[in-house]
Amino acid sequence: MPGPAARLIVLTGVTGLLIVLTSHASTDDISPGERRSGRDFMAPETQAIQADDTANPGMLWVLQGAGLWTQKAGPADQSCASCHGAAQASMRGVAARYPALDAATGKPIDLTGRIAQCRSERQGGTALPRDGDELLALTTFVAHQSRGMPIAPPDDARLTPFRDAGRQIFTTRMGQLDLACASCHDDNWNQRLAGSAVTQAHPTGYPLYRLEWQGIGSLQRRLRNCMIGVRAEPFATGSDDFIALELYLMQRAAGMEMETPGIRP
Amino acid sequence: MTKALVSVPKTARRGDIIDIRAMIAHPMETGYRMGPNGVEIPRRIITRFVCTYGGEEVFFAEFFPAVSANPFVSFSLIASASGTVGFEWTDDQGQTESASAEIVVT
Amino acid sequence: MxxxxxxxxxxxxxxxxxxxxxxxxxxxxxxxxxxxxxRPSLQQAVAGFTGGAPVTAGRVKLTLPPLVENGNAVGVTIDVESPMTAQSHVRRIALFNEKNPQADIAVFRLGPHNGRARIATRIRLATSQTVIAVAELSDGTYWSSEANVIVTLAACIEDLT
CATH class of the missing domain: 1.20.5 (Single alpha-helices involved in coiled-coils or other helix-helix interfaces)
Structure with missing residues (x-):
């Protein structure tokens, strides 16, 4: 229930970190051996919630997604399962490869975008709102089928310019606090922001259940929180900028283990 | 659709103490939060949780706004007979949701 | 001047x-x-539960992490020493907090069919404070355990507007 007073403390925390960061402007990549999931930065109690499916509240959305997977929708009267069969087999490893190239547009599309596209173009149903409960549940259910598998970004040269654009965003200072993603997550991941650990920003557990949200949320929602944190105007949900950033982050986390549904503070 | 996850062992020996867990999707909106534009978000919480075993009440909980969103509770039971373990959550608007699981006791 | x-x-x-x-x-x-x-004080809330009967520290073990990453979901475990027989068992367990807008957290009712008086749940704590668990036994006595929790805050939260 943290209210406005709590928010003020967080802001003070960010400002405090700024003093440290301005004296340290280089943006070096994290070496592969040093990469750590956000899970490793959490308290043992929070890790325990993620580790146990009977206690992990993210599993409630996996359950909802499993129900939606077999539910017929739209004028085509088809369910996801009508085409894809059992997700346990057909969707295994799929989320680990997203965002992927969308042949029709020649641009990358993320998993949520692909599911939404399937829904409106193949099932012919009404478009699902991007951060709505149903699309989140379906995305969580599909991503959960890749849990334990290594993140495996597609080796497709057509994605390179978008990945480069994502890296550009990651390393560009923005907002009133004039911080880049890299200022915290490449250069200061072993520091703390007030009481919270600054993590390495590997998107291993998305969609994930954030205790702060009291619900499940997308990677783009988390990125929006970061941008608000540095007082930048967040990109629009589903925008090319966000997809490019997601694409770069998944490349940066290549080989790390998928955790969906992750738990984070 | 009820979004609830319950955990009951499928089998147990008579007299065993078994671990029961129950979790349900619910915002547990406290009534103390402001939404955008300073408008108070009305309270909406689950106030009662009941577990039955073979039709008898074996565990009851009264929840207040300080119980986390998507309430989780775990407790124990003595496995006495094969049957249904039932779970029922009631919110402050009188809506109920339920779930159940079967246990075989040998 | x-x-x-x-x-x-x-x-x-x-x-x-x-x-x-x-x-x-x-x-x-x-x-x-x-x-x-x-809101009533922690003591008033406990007295409301016990009807003013004396409460003794002991027999109850309240486990909470001393340092919490987010007050929205704090794992709590309550264990009460009791044989849990028809003659001697735990009837109710109540949890109260010191500094939330409301003192009550939850009340649990149990009995000999539970075999063991052990309950776990997740609670909200608005700030660093004391939490108390009070158990009512079948002989009408009340026992308690307290824990102090430091609540830290999440970084980069949402702008609700």
Whole structure:
């Protein structure tokens, strides 16, 4: 229930970190051996919630997604399962490869975008709102089928310019606090922001259940929180900028283990 | 659709103490939060949780706004007979949701 | 020698500003105490549960992490030493907090069919504070355990507007 007073403390925390960061402007990549999931930065109690499916509240959305997977929708009267069969087999490893190239547009599309596209173009149903409960549940259910598998970004040269654009965003200072993603997550991941650990920003557990949200949320929602944190105007949900950033982050986390549904503070 | 996850062992020996867990999707909106534009978000919480075993009440909980969103509770039971373990959550608007699981006791 | 009276461009004297400020603080203190009166103290909440019967520290083990990453979901485990027989068992367990807007957290009812008086749940804590678990046994006695929790805050939270 943290209210406005709590928010003020967080802001003070960010400002405090700024003093440290301005004296340290280089943006070096994290070496592969040093990469750590956000899970490793959490308290043992929070890790325990993620580790146990009977206690992990993210599993409630996996359950909802499993129900939606077999539910017929739209004028085509088809369910996801009508085409894809059992997700346990057909969707295994799929989320680990997203965002992927969308042949029709020649641009990358993320998993949520692909599911939404399937829904409106193949099932012919009404478009699902991007951060709505149903699309989140379906995305969580599909991503959960890749849990334990290594993140495996597609080796497709057509994605390179978008990945480069994502890296550009990651390393560009923005907002009133004039911080880049890299200022915290490449250069200061072993520091703390007030009481919270600054993590390495590997998107291993998305969609994930954030205790702060009291619900499940997308990677783009988390990125929006970061941008608000540095007082930048967040990109629009589903925008090319966000997809490019997601694409770069998944490349940066290549080989790390998928955790969906992750738990984070 | 009820979004609830319950955990009951499928089998147990008579007299065993078994671990029961129950979790349900619910915002547990406290009534103390402001939404955008300073408008108070009305309270909406689950106030009662009941577990039955073979039709008898074996565990009851009264929840207040300080119980986390998507309430989780775990407790124990003595496995006495094969049957249904039932779970029922009631919110402050009188809506109920339920779930159940079967246990075989040998 | 008299001190010159300072005036701001609006013509208010420094004293005037201070008086206004003091008045404002007075109102704030009043508002805070009205708000504090709205909830019972931890002791009053416990007394409400026990009907004023004495509560002894012991027999109950309340486990909470001493340092919490987010007050929205704090794992709590309560264990009560009891044979859990028809003759001697735990009837109820209540959890109360010191500084949330409301003192009550949850009340659990159990009995001999539970075999073991062990309950786990997740609770909200608005700030660093004391949490107490009180158990009512079948002989009518009350036992308790307290824990102090430091609640830290998540970084980069959402702008709700």
């Amino acid at each position: 008299t001190e010159p009276t300072t005036r701001d461009p609006l013509g208010n004297t420094a004293l005037g500003r201070r008086a206004v400020l003091a008045g404002g603080i007075g109102l704030l203190v009043l508002a805070l105490s009205v708000r504090a009166l709205a």
